[in-house]
Amino acid sequence: MSNKKITLEITGMTCDHCAATIKKFLSTLPGINADVSFQNKEAIIAINDDTSVDIIITTIETAGFKAIQK
16 A cells, blocks of 8 residues: 545635644544645645545535545
């Protein structure tokens, strides 16, 4: 299993607390490490090859935000 990085553009964040909320939601997923930036309106996420990007996007949407892969 190798790691790869994906970048997601995130809309709906209005402050650093929003970024922390997204990071908290993503931390519930196994095999990922996320860096969420309010300033850049994006998340850079290290994932395993068997991790579904769709699951990550759904998790972000569950937190109340929108995400698309760059």
